Amino acid sequence: MGKASRRKGGTCACGSGRDRPACCGAFLDGAAAAPTAEALMRSRYAAFVEGREDYLLATWAPETRPESLMLEPDQRWLGLTIRATGAGGPEDREGWVEFVARSRVRGQGVRLHERSHFRREDGRWVYVDGEFPGA
Template sequence: MAKHGSRLRQSLPADSPCPCGRSRTYALCCGRLHSGESKAATAEDLMRSRYSAFVVGDEEYLSRSWHPDTRPRDVGVDADTVWRGLEILGSTEGTPFHDEGTVEFRARYREGGRDGEIHENSRFLRHGGAWVYLDALGGR
C-alpha cells in the first residue's frame, strides 16, 4: 500500500466512522493507535490501523508500525489515492497470545480516475512489545 507522492495528513473528526470498517468512531478505534494513546492488541488491529493511516495520510504512524528490518526510508502516501474500503479475508495467529501472525486483506482505492485494489497476505511480528508490519507473503 505504499505509494509515493505528496505528504498530506488529513484530520478526521473524532466522531467520524473509522475508515477501517469497524462500527466505532475514528477516535475510539484507529485514532487511538495513530495518536500513540494505545497499541494494537492483535495483528488484525494493526492491519486495520495501517489501512486507516493510509486513508488519513499518517506517514509517521505507518513508519512507526513497520518493522525496522523491512521499513523503506520513505513510506510514501499518495495524496491522489482515495482509499475506498477494507475487507479482511482471514488471519492466522496474531492474537494477544502470539508473537507473529498473518492477515489477508483486500483494500480498494481510486487513483487517476481508475479503480483498483490491493490483495495481500501481510505478515506481522511483535517487536519491542508492539505489533509491527513485516512484509507481504503474496499479493496482487
C-alpha cells in the same frame, strides 16, 4: 496509500463501523498500541487513508522498513475487507492478515490483495512484509 484529512471524530476508516476514537484513533494518536495483528492492520489502513506516513513507518519492522514513503496524493481509499487471519492474537508472537483494500487513483480503480505478516516486538505489533495471493 494516499492522503486524506486527519479526522479526529466520525466513523473509523478501517471499516469496523466504530467511532475513530474508540477504534484505530487510539493507536494512530499514540494513546495505545494495537493489541492484535488485525488491529494493527486496520490501523495501518486508516493511516493510509489519513496520510500518516509517520505512523506507517513507526509500525514497520526495521529490517524491511523503507527510509520514506511516497503516498499518492490523488488516491481515494474506498474500503478494507479482512479475508482471513492466522495467529496474531494478544498472546502470539507472530501472525498474518489477508485483506483486500480498494481505492481509486485519478479515476482508475485499484485493488490491493495482500497477506501481510506481523511480529510482536517489545510488546508492540509491527508489519514485517506481505505477499500477494494469486500473483
